[in-house]
Amino acid sequence: MYTANEKRYEKMKYNRCGKSGLLLPALSLGLWHNFGDTGVYANMEEMLFTAFDNGITHFDLANNYGPKPGSAEANFGKILKEHLSSYRDELIISTKAGYDMWEGPYGNFGSRKYLIASLDQSLKRMGLDYVDIFYHHRMDPETPLEETMGALEQIVRSGKALYVGLSNYNGDTLRKATAILEERHVPFIINQNRYNILDRTIENNGLKKASHDLGKGIICFSPLAQGMLTDRYINGIPQDSRVRTDGRFLHEDQVEAQIERSKKLNDIAAKRGQTLAEMALSWLLRDEDITSVIIGASKPSQILDNVKAIENLTFTDEELKEIDELSK
Numbered sequence: 001m002y003t004a005n006e007k008r009y010e011k012m013k014y015n016r017c018g019k020s021g022l023l024l025p026a027l028s029l030g031l032w033h034n035f036g037d038t039g040v041y042a043n044m045e046e047m048l049f050t051a052f053d054n055g056i057t058h059f060d061l062a063n064n065y066g067p068k069p070g071s072a073e074a075n076f077g078k079i080l081k082e083h084l085s086s087y088r089d090e091l092i093i094s095t096k097a098g099y100d101m102w103e104g105p106y107g108n109f110g111s112r113k114y115l116i117a118s119l120d121q122s123l124k125r126m127g128l129d130y131v132d133i134f135y136h137h138r139m140d141p142e143t144p145l146e147e148t149m150g151a152l153e154q155i156v157r158s159g160k161a162l163y164v165g166l167s168n169y170n171g172d173t174l175r176k177a178t179a180i181l182e183e184r185h186v187p188f189i190i191n192q193n194r195y196n197i198l199d200r201t202i203e204n205n206g207l208k209k210a211s212h213d214l215g216k217g218i219i220c221f222s223p224l225a226q227g228m229l230t231d232r233y234i235n236g237i238p239q240d241s242r243v244r245t246d247g248r249f250l251h252e253d254q255v256e257a258q259i260e261r262s263k264k265l266n267d268i269a270a271k272r273g274q275t276l277a278e279m280a281l282s283w284l285l286r287d288e289d290i291t292s293v294i295i296g297a298s299k300p301s302q303i304l305d306n307v308k309a310i311e312n313l314t315f316t317d318e319e320l321k322e323i324d325e326l327s328k
């Protein structure tokens with residue numbers, strides 16, 4: 001039986017999520033990879049324990065995380081029940097619906113039918129009565145925004161989620177969604193988007209500015225560009241890396257296309273006394289609009305490396321300029 005480290009709250013930084021009452025750890029742990037049925041159960045346990053022992057109180061899931069879809073929630077639920085249930089009130093657990101989950105017309109996007117049914121399934125898989133944050137996972141060009149936001153409202157009113165979030169929205173749609181949610185007094189507090197040194201989309205699609213203007217938090221996913229912003233690929237492609245073990249969303253050609261930049265960024269990090277992973281996370285967390293970064297990991301040692309990012313969040317103008325040059 002796991003007992004959490006007594007010193008778990010000594011080092012982590014907790015940031016306020018926009019203008020809400022919720023504080024999130026600067027680093028959160030995502031269960032997109034390595035927690036499905038192809039992962040190693042004992043490693044999943046160790047990664048969750050390492051994270052919590054180091055003050056990472058927030059675990060991010062989605063209905064479809066696996067493979068197979070749903071299995072990350074099921075594995076997480078099992079570990080929660082066996083080891084973490086006494087810490088439930090110290091944890092922020094999020095899940096999402098929006099991408100393909102089940103066969104037929106009701107298993108994806110943003111209808112009321114899909115979102116409500118999907119969260120019920122997620123709660124069952126995780127063995128929970130409620131999640132702390134429930135997200136709509138992607139914009140739906142067909143379903144009226146009123147319907148999707150109405151489903152989020154009902155989910156909160158029914159006690160199945162404490163807060164709601166939006167993921168992969170752009171600035172324009174975020175502003176429209178916020179107007180609906182605020183009129184209905186729905187506790188919408190957070191945007192989840194991809195943001196890292198190599199992917200600056202939210203700076204250009206209005207999301208970052210809208211989020212700031214509206215007082216919402218931003219939590220960044222793939223802050224390490226799935227491993228490309230680490231030293232993982234500097235000397236070739238290791239057999240135990242994501243590209244080799246689970247190439248669904250990260251391919252060799254993507255890594256090769258920007259390996260020279262990674263090497264140069266690695267040099268800047270070394271001069272700062274950081275690993276590239278630490279610097280990539282510090283670069284995000286230096287920005288007050290960013291509430292948290294959701295890291296992925298394949299082993300506990302990566303989590304231990306990554307939490308060190310909060311030890312140095314200051315960049316010189318020269319460093320920022322060099323990094324900007326390399327992200328073009």
Ligand SMILES: NC(=O)c1ccc[n+]([C@@H]2O[C@H](COP(=O)([O-])OP(=O)(O)OC[C@H]3O[C@@H](n4cnc5c(N)ncnc54)[C@H](OP(=O)(O)O)[C@@H]3O)[C@@H](O)[C@H]2O)c1
Binds near residue numbers: 029030193303
């Ligand atoms: N909302 C959405 O649409 C969406 C989409 C994607 C992700 N997400 C969320 O974001 C989370 C994180 O995404 P991600 O896994 O792509 O994040 P990431 O942090 O960019 O990449 C994680 C990968 O980087 C490598 N890594 C991590 N720390 C390292 C270190 N210190 N040194 C060397 N390598 C290191 C590991 O790769 P190896 O496996 O090669 O060791 C790890 O699996 C997901 O789990 C999910 O919760 C959300």
